[in-house]
Amino acid sequence: MNHGKSDPASPPANSYRQMPDSRGHFGDYGGRYVAETLMPLVLELEREYRKAQADPAFQREFDDLLEHYVGRPSPLYHAERLSEALGGAQVWFKRDELNHTGAHKINNCIGQILLAIRMGKTRIIAETGAGQHGVATATVCARFGLPCVIYMGAEDVQRQSPNVFRMKLLGAEVVPVTSGRGTLKDAMNEGLRDWVANVHDTFYIIGTAAGPHPYPELVRDFQSVIGKEARAQMQDRIGRLPDLLVAAIGGGSNALGLFHPFLDDPDVKMLGVEAAGHGLDGDEHAASLLGGFPGVLHGNKTYLLQDEDGQITEGHSISAGLDYPGIGPEHAWLKDTGRVEYTAITDEEALEAFQLLCRTEGIIPALEPSHAIAAVAKRAKDMPKDSVILANLCGRGDKDIFTVAERLGVEI
């Protein structure tokens, strides 16, 4: 597999795949809004990433781990019974929920820990919300024998105790974060505080395509394996590209991973699905693009949930993985250019889609891709039967059964 911008073909002059620019900007967004202490480190990370991109040995090791440890390529699956139930377009899924650790997160963690090792870093930190990125990070740390500290909001530690136990089994130290309101964004603040105090030996594995440059770019590149495989698999199975790509968006890494290799295919439309929570009318949603405004947080300029004074507000979603008040800067740029369309799905709609997929396909999806499935259900109906939708099934639902049971009024 080739890496980064050169695959599947060199981008043409006015390509959507040439971002970011040399300063790490995606149009007005992105950049490196970090404290001076961290600047030399993010510059060093960029230098090291450029070297890794050009190093066949790095690519080989990444590809080898993805194949034999993660289980890639993930299957491309034609969901015939779901398609029939929806009565319109043919729905296909990229099965990234079948990866080791049950979600797309591991793709990025493999790439970043290889970079950390190249840079001689001996300690890994990460933030996590629901625990998926924490588990994936703890997994690669165990695999490479590096100590690992995971920052997690104190309330999430309570709510997600199975994932906390998984991380501990894998040898990670889980630090409950009580500063601020003890949520995912506070866990990220605490990760940055740790990093700034331990820059000499510590690598911060950021879980989504956000943060200071080069994180949004390198996370996207590591996740682009999803779209590259899907592109080849689609050609192989049906001899053409899909008409519409759909993916859920919290920070946006699984969506970028799927979309990016298709950005220069003008006939492929794309739909990013944010979490509308209780609805976009009120304050209880996590739709940064549709309900937020541009601003600066956690190292990048992007759309944020914030008040008129620039104070960050809390996101809400039934899905803890979408519950973040920001979004990767490349999505902010893709929204403004109009290349990708963005929509939002409520908690209720996601719950219905979750159950629909369980019953029609025998797949229990995570609540994050349930948002994508709900959007697929809305669109498929109005599309011809020979049209093709490809959605990213980015995580499995085992972690969510307690949340779903509670919402359905079932005691387990």
Added chain:
Amino acid sequence: MTRLSNAFAKPHPALVTFITAGDGDTAANLDALVEGGADVIELGMPFTDPMADGPAIQQANIRSLGKGTTTADVLRIATEFRQRHAQVPLVLMGYANPMVRRGPEWFATAASDAGVDGVICVDVPPEEDDALGPALRDAGIAPIRLATPTTDDKRLPAVVEGSEGFLYYVAVAGITGMQQAAIESIEANVARIKGATEIPVAVGFGVRTPEQAGAIARVADGVVVGSALVELVAEHGNDAPGRLRELTAALAGAVRGAR
């Protein structure tokens, strides 16, 4: 001469003191710092996500925002301070998002109208200067940059270039209010920075006691104290001004007696 350059032209090193706007009786607290002998005042703009700050200043941000402090309140505190203290330099310190929310030009003009002399923005490094720097300079406000132990000789020129008023040397690679750096390391780094710029160098992070402040004042142009003062506000609430005056006077005495 500006208010900031006057403060650093005094025959003694400058004592720079920080408190958070909207935490406790801010006007009375600021007056106490001036009465105690502070040469420069840093007024913290509260932010929900103060990722470079330790627990003391995090809590101050939470207390302030919990009371409903707005950007308009911060600017009003600055305006009233300027009416009471015509000559004491006032610097706003905080994070980018509240500063750029209505556009950098809006913020720079409003800060200038409020009598603010300088702005320290923690998360706008030289690479992102466009986000705030030009607007501040156009409004006659000094953008005060930070240098740190990780700022190597290669990037130091970019950091000092475009910094005005003074340069803030962050003595510790870490967050505010934690451990103090070794004085030898501070001395070596201040000398290194002064080799690259004419502007004064003030040293902060981890400075809590008059003894520490005095030791740093022997090797730098200014000493910044924040968390130790903010903790007094946390502990004593509306009775904080007396305590702030006391600690500031002790710090000022140590700084002035240093050289």
